[in-house]
Amino acid sequence: MSKTDETDEATGAGEKGVRPTSEPALGLRGVSFSYARPEGEPELAAGAPLVLDHADLSVPQGAFALLVGGTGSGKTTLLRLCKPEIRPEGELSGMVSILGRDVRGLSPRESAGLVGYVFQSPDSQIVCDSVWHELAFGLENLGVPQDQMRRRVAETCYFFGMEPWFHKRCASLSGGQRQLLALASVLCMRPRLLLLDEPTSMLDPVAEKSFLSLLFRVNRELGCTVVVATHNPGPMLDYASVAFAMEGGRPYQVPLGSLAGEPDLLTQGDATAPQTTASPPRASRVVRASGAWLRYEREAPWVLRGCDLELRSGEVRALVGGNGSGKSTLIMAVAGMLRLQRGHVSNALSGSQALLPQSPKALLSQPSASEELMEWSSSAGYTREQMLALAESFGLTDALDRHPYDLSGGQQQLLAFAKLLLTRPKLLLLDEPTKGLDNAARSLVATHVRQAAARGATVLLSTHDVAFASAVADTCSLLFDGQVALTQPAGQFFSESWVWHA
Amino acid sequence: MDEAGRRGALAFETCHPVVPAVYFAGVIGIGIFTLQPVFAAISVVGALCFAVCCTGWRRALAQLRWQLPMVALVCLANPLFSQSGLTVLATLGPVTVRLEALAYGLCMGASLVCMLQWVANAAHVLTEDRLLELSGTRLPVVTTMVSMAIQLVPQLRRRFGVVESARGACTSAQAPRKGGRVHASTVLMAWAMEDSLERADSMRARGWELGGRRTGYRLEPLRGSDVAAAVAVGLLAFAAALAAYVAQAEWSFYPTMPALRPWWGYVPFALLALLPTALTLVLRLKEGRLGSVENR
Structure with missing residues (x-):
């Protein structure tokens, strides 16, 4: 017992005080947000447009939640507000809470250990040159002692089956592997809440599926609450437990079934649609x-x-x-x-x-x-x-x-x-x-x-x-x-x- | 690192990087500060032998294609600038070619090329990973920057190819080809800057800039045996350096070169220069993969 306490002390991001409670993993109450205008731009009479408008949200602990909406619907803004280190500049009102704690009261150290964030691009979120170094990067920043660090890196590698490429250069990995590395290097820090912003939109369907199935295992086996922002919920529906759709700057809970199916990409009766006849005309x-x-x-x-x-x-x-x-x-x-x-x-x-x-x-x-x-x-x-x-x-x-x-x-x-x-x-x-x-x-x-x-x-x-x-x-x-x-x-x-x- | 599976064992592969670091610092340091024919010859032999261990016969020989002309160039160029020495070999117009000047040039060229070869060998043993490990946690910003640069260079090169060819492929634009390079670098800069914003966020999200004590993941622990090996290599290098100092003091190219005699002082440096080759051979004999030197 004293050993675990010691660990918590040392990492500063321990699991003390976050025993399973009825508190939602992620809660928003009356949250409004507008981006700060760049200097020199004229003030609008009505103020800057609200990206989030009195948004309420409650994601229960252990959930696999989807946050669905088109480009510019405010998904990314919502996720970033939950992570003080990367919060966008602007005016925020209302309360954002993580496991019952107001994010404004979280120290950067607590936030780094409690909330993990995976970005969209497999190319730009990797920091270090080799896989092992990338995995250890966050732990090094937190000052985690050597044996704990080795343990977490080892367990993460084992969980994801990443041992074969532990010594590889990040530049030599495929897009899917890089995105998996990004997920793993965040999970090394053992976050309680994992936020992902369009994590699979740059991946091909095969890589997307393997990424999602691992993410699902993280959610179920490690008990980590997952929130994924996406504009393409289709492939994730099998894994998700709850879904929210962004509309007018507010997330609304929607049944998972309503997100299935593909919309028509061409309007019905489009004169330019491809010929359905079996043989195309013999052109030159x-x-x-x-x-x-x-x-x-x-x-x-x-x-x-x-x-x-x-x-x-x-x-x-x-x-x-x-x-x-x-x-x-x-x-x-x-x-x-x-x-x-x-x-x-x-x-x-x-x-x-x-x-x-x-x-x-x-x-x-x-x-x-x-x-x-x-x-x-x-x-x-x-x-x-x-x-x-x-x-x-x-x-x-x-x-x-x-x-x-x-x-x-x-x-x-x-x-x-x-x-x-x-x-x-x-x-x-x-x-x-x-x-x-x-x-x-x-x-x-x-x-x-x-x-x-x-x-x-x-x-x-x-x-x-x-x-x-x-x-x-x-x-x-x-x-x-x-x-x-x-x-x-x-x-x-x-x-x-x-x-x-x- | 990915190559390790295909070739046999290599010296210093299984010890902490501090050992090869001490070794290469010693052998390269002595090489730089000593200009004496016997030391130069030993250094050349050591560097070439270990190059064969690192890259195999074929590539090591291929290297000679530029190394030998380089030595010849320095050797032949020296008489043009140096008119010292007493033994005149020939007079070509205004240039008098003297034996001492040729010898000096040969020695100089050989040391130069051989230092480059030692550095290349060192790069084989001390990969970027192991170098970063040496720097430890004292310089987190520098270490992270170097690590980032190592991974970004291939990305930048790949993107340069994409940008250049994508623009060239759009013939329907009928755009003039001039300024292509400038254009590509503008695009690459903007692209990299854009990426760096997200990378900065990704770093911050994982606790960069937290302040406080930072730790470093140790890939290879420093054992007592590593320290002992580093000290032993260091002592050998020190002995060789002392001998080199004495030999250098007694040697001069001009006006005439003294005769070279067998001397016990050459032994430490010979041991030092041939150490990695010998270690590699022993390791490969144990592995039963001596043949792999040729089979590559």
Whole structure:
């Protein structure tokens, strides 16, 4: 007994005083919040807009709670208010409590040990160079003594089965592994409440599922209360015990069943929707890859192993397949960005192609969204009016004066996509265009892909998003082992598929 | 570290990093401050042998492709600048080539290349992880910064490729290619800054800036045997350094070089320089993987 007390004393974040009680793990009472305005901006008569408006919430201990809402609904703000170290600047009223204690009364040390926070991006939340160092980072900060630190790191590694990559460099891990590492390094600190902000939106479905099942084990076996903010609750419904939907700055409890199902991405009766007839019209062939072999380094394994692909003019082709099956590589090879070791790619539209990379930030370089959209206006020949019309159709009108990096990830993606569409490319290459997007944004991307196709553009896109692919694609190719395993009309492909079905 | 499975055992792999740190400090320090043919030769042999242990025959030989020309360059360039020495070998126009100047250049070039090789060897044994471990908890900011930099460099390089090629692939924009590099660096900077905001939050959320005593996770505990080994290596290095001091004082290239004689003073440095190779060979013999030197 004295040993545990000693531990608690030493870590400063112990479990004393938080014996199971009826107190909710996370409670909000009449919480309102508005962001501080940057200096120099005029005061509005009505004050800054409220992101949270008299929000009430009670998450019981041991719950697996979902906080559902689209981009900009205030999910992230709500989560961050529960963690004093990363609370946004602004005006807060009402009370936020963790296990019955007001967060304003929590010392940073207590908060660090009591509440864990996992961020969205697998790339930017990792601090240290190697896995073991990342796991120990929080414990080192808390000054946990050596043997306790080793114990916690060891137990966390054991729990997640991370032993094989304990000595690896973080840079060599996949996105899914990095996100798991982020979760593990937070759990090392043994938090009672775990907050996660869109933790799986950057992961592919397989990595997402394995992440969620581990998160579920954390919740059930370790008794850690979990709150996940997400715009895509579908995959989490099996694990969640309670769900709240953000509306008008307030979370409302909703039945879990109401969150199931996919909304239609294209409006009913859209004239541009893909043809459901079995055989697409025989248009001329514009892209052809034959026997393409490619690897990135001499000793590395082959990524493409004799890959064949044909695209006809005006076709929308979806590429599906697991991680590392070569989807992105094939797209880059078609774009002429990679040199094949064997075989060849001919691309009749190489002079008028546009590529949307997985990270839209790679295309954004201007100080404001409107300048971003106008960057290529003189060379590609479009007018400001055309730009404004397109921006409006993407719902970006209000964002035009802002810096691209002040936009949400979803808006950045739409901005980069709009920037490409303005150049009227004849070949659109899209690498996971709906990754991390909420339903509204996915629907916008779907609509514009179909419009581009109706205009005569050929589209090649890779995706893990079955609903999106079946909404926009005419044909679908399955990539496996560096080859196109089969190509079918999209409707037929998805109806026959065992694992990819809408 | 990922390579460790494919090659055989390596000296200093199983002891606390303080031992190799003392060793390499000694061998590199002596190499830098001593310019004497026998010491230089011993150092070259030691460095090359251990390079073979670290990277295998093929890569060590491949290294010679730039190392030998480098030595030749320094050796041949020295007579251009140095007109000292008495033994004239040839006169090429205004340049008089003297034996002593050539010897000095050879010795200089060999030491230079061999120091680089020792540093490369040290990097093989003292990986970033182990170096960080040496710095301990005294410099948390520096340690964290170095650790962060190590993981960010590959990310930055990968992103540079993405930015460059993504922009190049958008031919429909008809954008001029000029200023591509500048553009890429602007994007990378903005991207990295954006990331750093979230990384700072992630650090703060895990108790960075708490103040108070910080601890450090020890990957390898410091045992009595490690201390003993470090002291032994240190004493050997000290003996070698004393001998090097004496040898250096008695040696001069100009005006003429004294004759070299066998001397017991070379023994400590020879032991020191060949120590890691010998240790590696013993370890691999025990493992029965001597062949793995060739089989790589």
